[in-house]
Amino acid sequence: MANSKFEYVRLFEQPDQLLPNTWVVVRIDGRGFTKFATKYAFEKPNDKRALELMNAAARAVMTELPDITIAYGVSDEYSFVFHKSCTLFERRASKLVSTIVSTFTGYYVHLWSAHFPDSPLSPPLPSFDGRAVCYPSIQNLRDYMSWRQVDCHINNLYNTTFWALIQLGGMGHTEAEQLLKGTYAADKNEILFSRFSINYNNEPEMYKKGSVVFRDYELVEPGTHDVAKEVEDMVEPVQQSKTQHENDKKRRAKARILVEHLDIIKDDFWDRRPWLLSGKPGKIPKEP
Incomplete structure (x- = not known):
């Protein structure tokens, strides 16, 4: 491209590279979704259609971008995780x-x-708007994911109780807020059960645990892989050849993308799915 006197404006562009050798989480949130939910009469405390739409969009994103390792969604937010070895868009925050x-x-x-x-x-x-955050270690990443799922449970228990008081108990918004002020989880469970015969444990898992999106490979027996230690022990991620990278990409493209509502806080979820932390595709399950 020929130089011109106007090219100096490129000097105003600032580098926005994310830290190398870190897990990158891109978290998106709906903009003005309180008004949006009211406009389209989303059901309270949870609208199954709206949540399944979020999950379908997240699944489509993972299909188009095989570099995403796992995604987690609740309400109008979704977090997409890129493995620490990922160099997509040269790890530029703005592009990701x-x-x-x-x-x-x-x-x-x-x-x-x-x-x-x-x-x-x-x-x-x-x-939607979004931001990218780097997490240096697997523990940091898992703590982030755990934080989002705990947040899901806390908010859903509150909202379930709040709207039960309004929809079934005939309370006003302010009265329900005052009743729940300072209450603990046990108190909310007691209100739901004693007043409305609602056992919170029987609520749909999607509402209580949120949604986890990941590629479907063969599960492994817990304890047979210590992927977390192997990954953390590496000073830098292993550099793949172009051929290896393309082969892995093809294997990811062949895998089904699942949307599940599972506990991602306990070790079992990660131990049985070592590919989530290793960044290497697992074995495609055999057709039954």
Whole structure:
């Protein structure tokens, strides 16, 4: 490209590289979704259609971007995890975030009619914002994922109790807020059961645990792999050849992408799925 007197404006561009050899989490959130949910009459405390739409959009994003290792979603947010060895877009924050946000938003709008056939979209259209955060260790990453799932449980228990008081107990919003102020989980469970015969343990797992999206490979027996130690012991990720990278990409593309509602805090989830931490595709399950 020929030089020109206007080219100096490139000097204003600042580098936005993410730290190397770290796990990158791109977390997106719905913009103004409180008003958006009201506009389209989302059911309270949870709208199954809205959550399944979020999951479908996340699944589509993972299909298009095989470098994503795992994703976790709750309410109007989703977290997408890139392995520490990933060099997609040269680990530039702006490109990673903009790609995830734009792809997710595009699919959310595209899939809307399949989940809300009687509520056509109209401006202002749904949109999302995002940020990228680096986590140096596997423990940091798992603590982040655990934090989001614990947050899901705390918020859902509160919302389930709050809306039961309003919808079934006839309370106003302020009265319900005052009743729940300072209560613990046991108190909310007692309110649900004693007043409304609702056993919180029987609520759908998607509401209590959120949604985990990952590729389906053969599960391994716990204790047979210590992937976490192997990964953490590496000073730098092993550099793959172009051929190895392409082969892994093809294997990821062949794997089914699952949306499950599982406990990701306990070790069992990670021990049985070593590919989540190793960054290497597992074995495709044999057809039954």
